[in-house]
Each structure stands twice: as C-alpha cells, then as structure tokens.
Amino acid sequence: xxxxxxxxxxxxxxxxxxxxxxxxxxxxxxxxxxxxxxxxxxxxxxxxxxxxxxxxxxxxxxxxxxxxxxxxxxxxxxxxxxxxxxxxxxxxxxxxxxxxxxxxxxxxxxxxxxxxxxxxxxxxxxxxxxxxxxxxxxxxxxxxxxxxxxxxxxxxxxxxxxxxxxxxxxxxxxxxxxxxxxxxxxxxxxxxxxxxxxxxxxxxxxxxxxxxxxxxxxxxxxxxxxxxxxxxxxxxxxxxxxxxxxxxxxxxxxxxxxxxxxxxxxxxxxxxxxxxxxxxxxxxxxxxxxxxxxxxxxxxxxxx
Amino acid sequence: xxxxxxxxxxxxxxxxxxxxxxxxxxxxxxxxxxxxxxxxxxxxxxxxxxxxxxxxxxxxxxxxxxxxxxxxxxxxxxxxxxxxxxxxxxxxxxxxxxxxxxxxxxxxxxxxxxxxxxxxxxxxxxxxxxxxxxxxxxxxxxxxxxxxxxxxxxxxxxxxxxxxxxxxxxxxxxxxxxxxxxxxxxxxxxxxxxxxxxxxxxxxxxxxxxxxxxxxxxxxxxxxxxxxxxxxxxxxxxxxxxxxxxxxxxxxxxxxxxxxxxxxxxxxxxxxxxxxxxxxxxxxxxxxxxxxxxxxxxxxxxxxxxxxxxxxxxxxxxxxxx
Numbered sequence: 001x002x003x004x005x006x007x008x009x010x011x012x013x014x015x016x017x018x019x020x021x022x023x024x025x026x027x028x029x030x031x032x033x034x035x036x037x038x039x040x041x042x043x044x045x046x047x048x049x050x051x052x053x054x055x056x057x058x059x060x061x062x063x064x065x066x067x068x069x070x071x072x073x074x075x076x077x078x079x080x081x082x083x084x085x086x087x088x089x090x091x092x093x094x095x096x097x098x099x100x101x102x103x104x105x106x107x108x109x110x111x112x113x114x115x116x117x118x119x120x121x122x123x124x125x126x127x128x129x130x131x132x133x134x135x136x137x138x139x140x141x142x143x144x145x146x147x148x149x150x151x152x153x154x155x156x157x158x159x160x161x162x163x164x165x166x167x168x169x170x171x172x173x174x175x176x177x178x179x180x181x182x183x184x185x186x187x188x189x190x191x192x193x194x195x196x197x198x199x200x201x202x203x204x205x206x207x208x209x210x211x212x213x214x215x216x217x218x219x220x221x222x223x224x225x226x227x228x229x230x231x232x233x234x235x236x237x238x239x240x241x242x243x244x245x246x247x248x249x250x251x252x253x254x255x256x257x258x259x260x261x262x263x264x265x266x267x268x269x270x271x272x273x274x275x276x277x278x279x280x281x282x283x284x285x286x287x288x289x290x291x292x293x294x295x296x297x298x299x300x301x302x303x304x
Numbered sequence: 305x306x307x308x309x310x311x312x313x314x315x316x317x318x319x320x321x322x323x324x325x326x327x328x329x330x331x332x333x334x335x336x337x338x339x340x341x342x343x344x345x346x347x348x349x350x351x352x353x354x355x356x357x358x359x360x361x362x363x364x365x366x367x368x369x370x371x372x373x374x375x376x377x378x379x380x381x382x383x384x385x386x387x388x389x390x391x392x393x394x395x396x397x398x399x400x401x402x403x404x405x406x407x408x409x410x411x412x413x414x415x416x417x418x419x420x421x422x423x424x425x426x427x428x429x430x431x432x433x434x435x436x437x438x439x440x441x442x443x444x445x446x447x448x449x450x451x452x453x454x455x456x457x458x459x460x461x462x463x464x465x466x467x468x469x470x471x472x473x474x475x476x477x478x479x480x481x482x483x484x485x486x487x488x489x490x491x492x493x494x495x496x497x498x499x500x501x502x503x504x505x506x507x508x509x510x511x512x513x514x515x516x517x518x519x520x521x522x523x524x525x526x527x528x529x530x531x532x533x534x535x536x537x538x539x540x541x542x543x544x545x546x547x548x549x550x551x552x553x554x555x556x557x558x559x560x561x562x563x564x565x566x567x568x569x570x571x572x573x574x575x576x577x578x579x580x581x582x583x584x585x586x587x588x589x590x591x592x593x594x595x596x597x598x599x600x601x602x603x604x605x606x607x608x609x610x611x612x613x614x615x616x617x618x619x620x621x622x623x624x625x626x
Contacts, residue, residue: 070398071399075450177502180496180503183491184500188499217548222492225492227491229491291573291576292534294572
C-alpha cells in the first residue's frame with residue numbers, strides 16, 4: 001500500500017503540523033519513518049485544538065493501522081466518536097476488521113467494550129468472537145471479552161451460551177479457556193450460593209465424560225476437582241472414578257497422573273490409608289511425573 | 305569470556321558449554337537497543353519505551369553491570385515522561401498510564417534517585433503517589449490503568465509495588481485491594497485478570513506479589529497454588545503460562561517468582577529450566593528469545609536473566625521476587 005501523506009492534501013491545508021520535540025533528550029530521540037512521523041504531527045496539531053471531526057477519525061484509523069498499541073490514539077478516537085455522535089455500529093464493523101490484524105493488542109478490546117457498552121446490545125458479537133477464536137482458540141483477550149458480555153448482558157443462564165461453550169470443548173477438550181468459561185457460567189454468577197444438586201451432578205458427569213475421552217488432561221481434571229471442592233463434596237466421591245485410570249496395585253497401567261494425584265489426596269484423608277497414599281506419591285515422583293519429584297516428595301513428607 | 309562480575313561466587317569455568325550465560329553479549333545487546341533508531345521496530349515499540357528502559361536496566365543490574373546505561377540520561381528521560389498530574393507516560397507526549405508510572409517509579413528506586421526527582425520536580429514523589437492512589441476504585445478496591453477505567457490485577461499490583469517503593473502505601477485502602485484479589489481466586493487455585501477470568505501465571509504473579517506487599521500471604525491456599533504453578537513445567541524444562549499451552553521464557557519469571565514468594569521454588573526442576581533458558585540465548589549478538597530459535601527482545605532477556613537469578617545461576621546478582 002502506498003503511504004498516505006497530508007501536507008499536499010487540500011482537506012488538511014488549514015492544519016499546521018506539530019513535529020515531535022526531542023531535543024536534548026539523549027535517550028528519547030526518536031527517528032520515525034516519514035509517513036508515521038507526519039501523521040503523528042497532524043494528530044498533535046488537531047489534539048492541541050480539540051478538533052473532533054470525520055477527518056480526525058480517518059487520521060486515527062491511519063495511525064492505528066501503523067501502530068495499534070499507541071494508547072493515546074484510542075482515547076482520542078473514542079472522544080471523537082462521542083462528540084460526533086457517530087454510528088457505533090459502523091465503529092464495530094471497523095473494529096471487526098482491525099481486530100483481526102492485531103490479535104494481541106489490549107487497547108482494541110477495551111475500546112470495543114466501551115463501544116458495545118454504549119450500544120447496549122451484544123448483537124453480532126458471537127459471530128465476531130467465533131472469527132477471532134479461529135485464529136487462536138485460547139486468546140486471553142477474547143475470552144475475557146466474552147466474560148464481559150456475559151456479565152454486561154446477564155447471560156449466565158443463557159442456554160445458547162452454555163451450548164456454545166460445549167462446542168468449544170468438544171472441538172478441543174484441552175482448551176482450558178473454554179473450561180474456565182464453563183465454570184464461570186455455571187458457578188461464577190452465584191458467589192457463595194449453593195448450586196442446585198442436579199446441576200452439580202450434571203457438571204460432574206460432563207467432566208467425567210471428557211476425562212474418559214482424554215485421561216491425561218489437566219483442564220478437565222481441574223474442572224472436576226474444582227466442582228467437587230466448590231460444592232463441598234468429599235474428595236472420596238471421586239474414588240471409583242479415579243481407580244479407572246490409576247490403581248496402585250497395577251503400577252504399570254496408570255493412564256492418568258491426575259487420577260493418581262486424586263487418589264493420593266483421598267488416601268491422605270484417611271489415617272489407615274497412609275501407605276497407599278505414599279505409594280501413589282512415589283509412583284508420581286518416580287514414573288508418572290518425575291519433573292515435579294520435589295513436589296511429590298514434599299507431599300509424602302507431610303504424611304510422616 | 306569470564307563471568308567475574310558477580311558478588312563472589314566461583315566455579316563458573318566448570319560449567320559445561322551449553323550451560324554458559326553470555327553476559328557481555330547481553331550487556332552489549334541492551335546498550336545497543338537505544339542506538340537502533342533507524343529501525344521500524346524502534347518506533348513501533350515507542351509505547352513500551354519506559355518499560356523497555358526498566359527491563360534493560362534491571363537486566364544490567366542483575367548481570368552486575370549497573371552502570372552500563374548513563375544514569376543522568378535515564379533520569380532526564382523519566383522526568384520528560386512525567387505529567388503535571390503526577391502520572392508518567394510511555395514516552396514524551398504519551399498519556400500517563402499506571403503501567404508506565406510504575407516503571408518510572410521502579411527505575412527511580414533502582415537508581416536510588418528519589419532525591420534527584422525532588423531536586424528536579426519539587427513534590428514529585430507526592431504527586432506520583434497521589435496519581436496512583438486516585439486510580440483505586442473505592443467500591444471494589446481494585447485499580448484502573450488510566451482515566452479510561454480499564455481494570456486489571458496488573459494495575460493493582462503495580463500500584464501497591466510503586467507506592468510501597470515510595471513509602472506511600474497508607475494513601476490507599478489496602479484491605480479493599482486485598483479483598484479484590486481474593487475475589488479473583490479461581491477453582492483451580494490460580495488467579496486471573498478479574499473475578500472469574502482464567503488463571504494465568506502472569507496474573508498469579510501480580511496477585512501473589514500484591515498479597516506479599518500487603519503482608520497477607522496467609523490468604524493464599526499455598527499448597528494448591530504451588531502445585532498449579534509447578535505443573536507449568538513441561539518435559540523440555542520450560543514453563544508455560546496456562547494448562548495445555550506452549551512454554552515461553554517469560555514464565556521463568558512469573559512462575560518462579562511466585563513460587564519463590566511461596567517458598568516453593570524447589571518444587572520444579574531448576575536445572576532443566578536453567579538449561580531451557582540458556583538455549584534461548586542469541587550467543588552471537590546477545591539477548592534472549594521466548595523459545596529456542598525465535599527473535600530475541602528485551603522483555604524476554606530480562607525475564608530469562610531474572611529467572612536464572614532466582615535459580616541462583618552463578619555470577620548473577622540476586623533478584624527480589626516481588
């Protein structure tokens with residue numbers, strides 16, 4: 001794309017650009033490329049006289065395309081939009097394209113939140129999120145934004161939201177972000193409030209089914225253990241299930257170190273099962289998770 | 305190349321070649337960062353200029369070369385980023401923001417330069433402290449990054465860190481901030497950016513460090529969090545930021561420092577991690593990358609070196625995990 005310049009554009013002839021002032025600052029002297037440098041000097045000039053206009057909107061678009069992390073520009077862009085009473089749907093359409101070019105940028109997400117909050121409707125956002133997640137299914141910004149939408153528009157009990165999350169987990173059962181979102185939907189809105197028994201049962205079964213598909217998966221085990229703990233069930237609730245993947249009597253057939261860890265926890269709770277607990281921890285330290293041998297040995301020492 | 309700069313730890317010559325840290329190369333790499341102004345990359349990262357300076361300076365201190373960047377020049381630069389309202393921007397002409405204000409304060413503390421600040425800007429320390437304190441949300445106790453109001457546990461940690469460095473913690477409601485961190489605790493033992501947000505090693509560092517500053521580590525389920533953190537180590541020795549993600553050198557800092565604050569550094573395999581960090585060095589031009597073979601940058605350089613320092617790599621100055 002050819003660079004855009006303003007000095008010979010008649011629409012900008014009434015603006016006297018303000019160049020970067022970096023004399024006598026040895027560590028701050030900044031040599032810009034000509035295009036960026038000129039655009040910034042026009043931005044400084046319009047900001048100095050508080051100009052809120054369509055041409056300034058275009059100018060911020062231009063600078064953001066070169067450097068989206070320059071947070072001052074986003075701030076000014078939102079001011080311009082507000083002053084112009086601009087159509088925020090158009091802003092969202094513009095953001096849809098811009099976001100795809102800058103996947104890890106913080107400013108763009110905060111800007112989007114501010115715009116959607118003002119619009120008062122999440123319409124169309126699900127499609128946008130789907131497109132973003134196609135690029136990176138674990139993008140932290142995207143998932144945080146989804147949580148914002150759930151909170152802002154009260155979607156905790158929305159069936160479509162839960163179904164969508166299920167789809168994401170089905171696609172990749174190791175997507176920790178999707179598991180976290182599920183927890184957020186089911187329990188996150190409830191605070192300390194006790195959850196419905198049927199719902200707890202449903203969640204335990206859901207996590208167990210996922211573990212059966214992939215036994216060595218931190219995300220699904222964390223979820224299962226998290227549900228048990230949050231609802232104050234004894235860990236021993238999981239004993240039979242864990243035994244399906246790890247049995248200290250059959251040390252060669254362990255298919256999940258997380259099951260072994262769970263068993264160690266269960267045995268630890270019983271004075272009479274100390275030896276079993278030690279055996280499970282030994283297996284973890286020596287065979288199934290030796291990188292963390294120090295941790296497993298620490299757990300063993302607690303038993304003595 | 306000898307590693308003679310550290311405070312009296314020997315045995316460096318005994319290290320096998322693949323365990324060598326190329327100190328002089330890294331020092332030179334950091335010094336060269338500011339002389340690359342004709343490169344596109346330089347102005348694209350202008351929004352990080354002050355952070356970059358802090359990272360570079362910290363790396364140099366850990367490497368035992370604290371004077372490799374000019375003190376006066378750094379102070380001039382920090383002061384040129386300081387706004388009338390006490391906030392600091394990323395570079396001259398950039399808006400003030402919590403992240404850069406914190407970096408500015410950290411730089412001043414590193415250089416022991418609060419008196420220099422007062423000489424240049426009378427009442428400067430009070431002004432900065434007030435700017436930070438005013439960003440606390442009186443309802444929830446957390447902090448915003450700037451006047452936009454974006455909130456994140458990163459800002460909360462930054463605020464407590466900078467205020468404690470300036471001896472001004474009394475300006476904010478620490479109990480409220482602590483309560484907010486507690487509300488960010490997750491079902492898996494970790495912490496996220498806000499209540500309910502996914503556990504992430506970087507955010508865990510911010511929460512654990514903030515609690516350490518507040519003297520409230522007793523609120524953490526330490527064994528559970530320590531287990532989650534130690535689970536970040538992968539077979540190749542590197543650490544990841546979240547379950548089922550790839551390793552990255554920067555987590556050598558976020559995860560290790562958190563473990564250090566919980567006194568559980570030994571729960572991971574330090575030797576394997578050190579070997580992984582050292583593999584990420586550019587042994588010719590200096591600098592450390594996120595993983596072997598990638599481009600180096602100052603961010604991964606400081607966090608790699610800080611990680612090695614926590615692992616007590618010989619010759620490095622010891623870093624404070626907070």
